[in-house]
Amino acid sequence: MTKYNTLTILLLTLSLSFMSSCKKDFLNKGPLDQYSDENVWKDPALINRFVADIYSNLITTYDYVGSYNSINQGMLPADITDEGKSNYSGSNADLINQGQYNASSNLFSSFWSLPSAGGFHQNGAYENIRKCNTFFSHLPDMPIDETIKKQLTAEVKFLRAYNYQLLYSIFGRFPIIDKVLTITDDLNIPRGTDEACRAFILNDLDAAAEALPLSYSNRNDLGRITKGAALGMKCRLLLNAKDYLGASAAAKAIIELNTYRLFPDYAGIFFPENDDNEEVIFNKEYGSSQSGQTHTLDLYLNSSFFTGFYSPEDVPTQNMVDQYLMKDGLTWEQSALFDAEKPYDNRDPRLQASIIYDGTTWRGQVIDMQLGSDFNPATTIPSVTGYMFRKFLNPKYVFSGNNLNYQNCVVLRLAEIYLNYAECQLKLGNSEEARKYVNLLRIRAKMPEIQPGHMTWETYVRERTVELAFEGERRADIRRWEMGPALLGGTIYGMGIETINGKRQYTRQVVEKRVFHPKMYYFPVPLAELQKYPAGKVLEQNPGW
Numbered sequence: 392m393t394k395y396n397t398l399t400i401l402l403l404t405l406s407l408s409f410m411s412s413c414k415k416d417f418l419n420k421g422p423l424d425q426y427s428d429e430n431v432w433k434d435p436a437l438i439n440r441f442v443a444d445i446y447s448n449l450i451t452t453y454d455y456v457g458s459y460n461s462i463n464q465g466m467l468p469a470d471i472t473d474e475g476k477s478n479y480s481g482s483n484a485d486l487i488n489q490g491q492y493n494a495s496s497n498l499f500s501s502f503w504s505l506p507s508a509g510g511f512h513q514n515g516a517y518e519n520i521r522k523c524n525t526f527f528s529h530l531p532d533m534p535i536d537e538t539i540k541k542q543l544t545a546e547v548k549f550l551r552a553y554n555y556q557l558l559y560s561i562f563g564r565f566p567i568i569d570k571v572l573t574i575t576d577d578l579n580i581p582r583g584t585d586e587a588c589r590a591f592i593l594n595d596l597d598a599a600a601e602a603l604p605l606s607y608s609n610r611n612d613l614g615r616i617t618k619g620a621a622l623g624m625k626c627r628l629l630l631n632a633k634d635y636l637g638a639s640a641a642a643k644a645i646i647e648l649n650t651y652r653l654f655p656d657y658a659g660i661f662f663p664e665n666d667d668n669e670e671v672i673f674n675k676e677y678g679s680s681q682s683g684q685t686h687t688l689d690l691y692l693n694s695s696f697f698t699g700f701y702s703p704e705d706v707p708t709q710n711m712v713d714q715y716l717m718k719d720g721l722t723w724e725q726s727a728l729f730d731a732e733k734p735y736d737n738r739d740p741r742l743q744a745s746i747i748y749d750g751t752t753w754r755g756q757v758i759d760m761q762l763g764s765d766f767n768p769a770t771t772i773p774s775v776t777g778y779m780f781r782k783f784l785n786p787k788y789v790f791s792g793n794n795l796n797y798q799n800c801v802v803l804r805l806a807e808i809y810l811n812y813a814e815c816q817l818k819l820g821n822s823e824e825a826r827k828y829v830n831l832l833r834i835r836a837k838m839p840e841i842q843p844g845h846m847t848w849e850t851y852v853r854e855r856t857v858e859l860a861f862e863g864e865r866r867a868d869i870r871r872w873e874m875g876p877a878l879l880g881g882t883i884y885g886m887g888i889e890t891i892n893g894k895r896q897y898t899r900q901v902v903e904k905r906v907f908h909p910k911m912y913y914f915p916v917p918l919a920e921l922q923k924y925p926a927g928k929v930l931e932q933n934p935g936w
Contacts, residue, residue, distance in 0.1 A: 432529040435539075442543055445522050445550045446614075450502065450557060451675045451800040452863040453686040453783070456704065467705040472865040473878045476776055476885075476902060478706050488883075490906040493915060494936055499561050500917035516554040517568070523551035524571045545602035549616045549624070552595035556628060559588055560867055563913040563933060567591050579928040589632060596625045605650050613667045613676065614799075619645050620673035623803045630811050631867050639815035642808050645672070651805040653835050658744035661783045663798040670804045677797035685797055689788040692780045694747075694766045697754060698790055701771050707746045707778045707861070709884035709899055714856045715742040720839035734886075734897055741836050745860050747779040749888050749895070754786055761888045775902055776885030782861055806832055807864070810855045822846040829854050870912045880907025910935025 431437040455467050466484035469475030477484035486492045504515045526547045533540060558565045565588055566580040583591070600621035607615055626641035645651070654660045654670040667674065677684045691704040717726035718737045728737040735748050747753050749760040756766070760777050763769045767777075785798050809832060813825035826846035832854065833840050841850060855868065869878045883905060887898040915936035924930045 432532065433534060435533075435535045438526075438529075438533055438535060438543075441522070441526065442547060442550075445519055445526075445547065446675075447684050448519050449550070449553060449675055450516070451802055452861075453675070453677070453688050453800040456686060456688050456691045467861070468863045468866060469707070469861045470705055471879075472869060473708060473710045473881065473883065474861055474865050475705055475707055475711075475780075476883060478703055478772060478775055487911075488879075488903065488905040490908060490911065494918040494921060494932060496915075497917040497919050498914055500919050502557065502561060503917060503920055516558045519554045520551055520568060521571065523547050523554070524569065528571045541602055545599045545621075546616050548595040549599040549603075549621050552592045552599070552621075552624065555588070555592050555595075556624060559592065559628075560631070561914055562916055564588050564931075566930070579924050579930075581928075582931050585632075589628065592628055593625060596621045596628075600625070605648055614674065616673065617650075619648055619650055620803060622648075623672045623808060626808060626811050627803070627864075630814065631871050633818075633871065635815040635818045638811055639819065642812035642815065645805075645808050646812065651808075653805060653831065655835070657741055657836060658782075660804065661798060661801060663785055663787075666799045670806065671799075671801055672805060672808070673803040674799040674801045676799055678799075686800070688783055688798070689785050690790070692784060693788075693790075694758075694779060695768060695771045696756075696766045703772075703774060703779050705780065706774045706776045707780060708776050708902070709778075709886050710881075711856075711860060712742065712746060712748070712778065712886070713884075714853055714860075715739040716838065716853070716857075718838070731897065732895060739836060739838055739857060741857050741860070743781075745780075745782040745857075747781045749777065749886070749897075751781075753781065760886075761890060774885075776883075777888055778886065780861065801862070806858055807862075810851075810858065813851060814855070817846070817848060817851055825851065832858050875907045875909065875912060879911065880905050908935065 431441060452468055466477045466482055466487075467475055470477045470482070470484035471487045483492075483496075483498060486496065487498070492498055501515050504517055526543075530540065530544060535543075555565060555567075564582040564585055567583045567587060568580060569591070572578055582588075599616065600618050603616060603618045603621060605618050607613075607617075622641050622645050626638050626645065629638035629641060632638075651672060652669040654665065654668045656665075659665050660668065660670060663678075666676075675684070677686055690698055690700075691702055693702060695702050712735075713723065716739050717723060717728045718739070719726055719728055721728075723729045723734070723738075726737075730736060733750075735742065735750060742748075743751055747758055747760075749758065751758050758766050758779075760767050760774065760779075762773055767773045783798065783800075809828040813828045816822070816825040816828075823843065823846065826841050826843070829846065829851060830840045836858075852872070856865075859865070866879070869875055882901055883903040885900050885902040887900045889896045889898070910933065913933050915933055916930060921930050921932065
């Protein structure tokens with residue numbers, strides 16, 4: 392699919408059949424900041440452009456990647472869990488994993504507020520929230536059809552909820568701002584309670600879900616928010632709050648929409664030619680050179696053999712490789728299929744779809760991960776774990792010229808909803824109902840089904856780990872499961888590879904020993920934000936920080 396008819400183009404034109412005053416050349420106009428505030432809210436085209444800007448600034452997993460990006464903090468989300476390791480020494484991921492940070496480190500400060508000068512085009516969450524509130528402040532007088540007004544209102548409510556949910560996942564409680572603040576307002580707003588923060592997000596998501604359609608008939612609408620997306624984010628929020636009844640109901644509501652299907656090819660879910668496939672509930676659309684919605688995923692995660700410069704930036708761990716079962720459904724320690732000389736043979740096919748390991752084939756090349764090889768050269772920055780990421784990467788990416796074939800970032804897909812529902816059912820004592828939905832994923836992966844009476848918590852955790860590997864929810868899962876000491880503070884392993892007497896020898900190696908304290912489930916509110924509050928109106932810090 393050619394990625395010019397993306398969400399941004401949709402919202403800039405928003406269909407002539409909806410709004411006869413729209414023109415076809417909006418993308419050729421200057422940026423919004425070249426128009427006066429008064430003009431923006433009198434012009435339906437500019438109103439839609441304003442909403443498009445909020446969409447384009449949503450922060451996703453792909454926006455972490457690339458050293459020029461002011462929001463990436465030098466790491467993927469996977470790097471601060473047992474899934475991954477930053478391959479660049481001295482990154483913020485190293486700081487986090489060694490517990491050598493505090494509020495003055497200002498970690499994730501750009502998520503909270505505006506990006507630093509000269510940084511990436513992405514806005515922080517509160518800048519996007521301000522834009523949402525600005526939209527609502529002008530809503531009564533907008534010169535647009537009521538049907539369109541209702542649609543855009545629901546979308547902007549979702550967008551505001553998405554940004555608050557991002558803040559909540561990183562910092563916990565946040566200051567709730569539901570209007571445009573002026574100099575006459577008290578700007579020193581305290582953080583809300585957990586209950587108030589969740590309620591605010593849920594109210595926006597419920598309102599969006601009620602007004603949004605199940606789907607759109609026009610392919611130009613790809614990427615627009617749907618009822619399923621609003622219900623899905625609600626399900627995620629309630630699950631992380633351990634509201635198993637509420638999360639279960641939200642998950643079941645999505646399943647009963649009968650709108651989504653598991654994509655038959657697990658690896659292909661993330662390829663650009665399969666963007667917006669039937670499993671995707673919500674994604675961020677990339678690929679328009681005019682919108683500026685691009686990412687550097689393929690440049691920073693591939694071997695320098697392909698990219699021509701120092702990479703990869705982030706790498707998977709042996710800890711993650713160990714989570715992939717053998718094809719007989721047993722662990723590598725238990726299975727007779729495991730061969731120490733060929734440790735990657737006869738594994739769950741999702742391993743090959745997700746991780747580049749020694750001897751696998753990628754982009755037409757048999758990959759040699761031995762240190763000093765063409766694919767893992769010691770003269771650049773070799774993989775510290777003996778692995779590289781494969782999931783999300785575009786096997787047809789062109790590393791020269793103006794390549795606009797950017798794959799979308801899948802934020803939410805049906806597999807997660809199945810797993811959320813299964814977790815709720817396990818917690819509610821309905822293990823056979825949980826087994827049914829976990830087995831749907833096993834069948835898609837061509838793995839043995841879990842037999843009646845064998846659906847355990849440990850089985851579920853492993854299945855969720857491999858199915859959703861590197862997709863950005865691992866840290867929230869670990870926090871919810873209260874497994875921080877083992878999975879955030881444990882030992883990280885890699886694989887040492889040698890050729891001895893013509894045979895490969897694989898040796899597990901300690902790469903890093905991490906530390907964890909319960910306060911680290913949430914990050915400290917950046918000192919830069921605390922210092923904005925005057926004496927007597929201090930912004931409350933997270934416990935332990």
